[in-house]
Amino acid sequence: MDQRKKRGFGRKASLAGVIGLAGAAMAACDVAPPDNAFFNFLRMGWPEGITPEATAMGNFWVWVWVAAWIIGIIMWGIFLYAIFGKWNAKKAEKRGDGEFPKQLQYNVPLELVLTIVPILIVMVIFFFTVQTQEKVVALDKNPEVEVDVTAFQWNWKFGYANIDGSLTSDGQDYVGVDEERQAQADASAENPSGDNPIHGRSKSDMSYLNYNEIETLGTTDEIPVLVLPSQTPIQFNLASGDVAHSFWVPEFLFKRDAFAHPETNQQQRSFQVEAIEEEGAFVGRCAEMCGTYHAMMNFELRVVSPEAFTDYLEYRQANPEAPNSQALEAIGEDPYAVTTHPFNSERATPNGANSFDPNEQV
Numbered sequence: 001m002d003q004r005k006k007r008g009f010g011r012k013a014s015l016a017g018v019i020g021l022a023g024a025a026m027a028a029c030d031v032a033p034p035d036n037a038f039f040n041f042l043r044m045g046w047p048e049g050i051t052p053e054a055t056a057m058g059n060f061w062v063w064v065w066v067a068a069w070i071i072g073i074i075m076w077g078i079f080l081y082a083i084f085g086k087w088n089a090k091k092a093e094k095r096g097d098g099e100f101p102k103q104l105q106y107n108v109p110l111e112l113v114l115t116i117v118p119i120l121i122v123m124v125i126f127f128f129t130v131q132t133q134e135k136v137v138a139l140d141k142n143p144e145v146e147v148d149v150t151a152f153q154w155n156w157k158f159g160y161a162n163i164d165g166s167l168t169s170d171g172q173d174y175v176g177v178d179e180e181r182q183a184q185a186d187a188s189a190e191n192p193s194g195d196n197p198i199h200g201r202s203k204s205d206m207s208y209l210n211y212n213e214i215e216t217l218g219t220t221d222e223i224p225v226l227v228l229p230s231q232t233p234i235q236f237n238l239a240s241g242d243v244a245h246s247f248w249v250p251e252f253l254f255k256r257d258a259f260a261h262p263e264t265n266q267q268q269r270s271f272q273v274e275a276i277e278e279e280g281a282f283v284g285r286c287a288e289m290c291g292t293y294h295a296m297m298n299f300e301l302r303v304v305s306p307e308a309f310t311d312y313l314e315y316r317q318a319n320p321e322a323p324n325s326q327a328l329e330a331i332g333e334d335p336y337a338v339t340t341h342p343f344n345s346e347r348a349t350p351n352g353a354n355s356f357d358p359n360e361q362v
């Protein structure tokens with residue numbers, strides 16, 4: 001009877017503990033660590049995020065380091081105490097104790113503690129992980145700007161797919177799809193000759209790619225500058241025209257692969273940010289080794305005020321032939337990328353040995 005009562009109490013106490021921990025965790029990725037040198041060191045080189053998602057990940061990252069250091073210090077302490085302290089064999093011998101210290105392998109309460117504590121640690125960290133991840137990958141942020149990102153060997157194309165009326169000069173929702181090129185891409189899904197070997201689709205199926213009226217295309221000589229408004233929810237739709245690439249803005253603390261045929265490859269091609277909270281220029285990179293000029297696949301994210309973005313959009317609509325640099329200049333921005341620059345694509349050695357022609361088919 002007494003035993004059972006005790007067990008019931010233990011169960012209630014551990015349940016209460018778990019609920020308490022979970023409750024404390026509810027707000028955790030919103031809790032920023034103190035802004036001082038120690039906690040900045042614990043970022044381990046992570047940049048400060050510029051989106052709420054990045055901030056949540058940065059907070060989580062630092063708090064996990066805090067937990068890891070606390071656990072590490074306790075464990076190292078026990079280790080060192082075991083090696084050099086009371087249980088040291090030579091010291092025990094001096095004291096005249098037996099060869100072995102007290103044996104605890106059948107101590108049930110101790111073993112329960114050693115089982116439950118790690119499970120609790122894993123549960124709490126797992127909870128935070130899911131909480132942060134859900135915030136980052138959620139597609140419920142009602143984007144006001146939707147950008148199609150197309151990665152290809154070895155550059156980027158950015159197209160404006162949908163823009164909310166609150167950001168356009170005429171107050172109308174803007175739909176950017178280039179019907180003509182999109183229809184061409186859609187038609188490539190099926191080869192009229194009947195040569196459709198991939199589950200009824202042609203080998204050159206490009207129907208998964210998006211084509212827009214306003215696009216910014218990077219070249220070997222010019223870094224593509226993606227202009228976006230601050231304080232606005234944004235959706236990015238990723239795809240690759242060839243091999244796997246990865247869209248990475250370090251200040252987003254986030255990257256995602258750009259796949260060919262994302263749906264067929266069971267990949268979620270879209271991600272959203274609640275807002276970009278800081279205006280300015282941020283470098284973007286390809287984070288998936290994608291071939292010879294992978295390291296050159298840089299772009300720039302230029303975050304401007306929503307008003308400047310409206311002007312930018314209006315300029316690009318009115319001047320479809322003008323390059324992106326002119327549109328940037330028209331809104332008083334630097335016309336070219338300021339965070340990175342085009343690389344020298346020359347690979348020939350001075351005497352001509354080992355010369356490499358990138359256009360040569362291997």
Ligand SMILES: [Cu+2]
Pocket residue numbers: 151152154244245246286287288289290294297
């Ligand atoms: Cu790439």
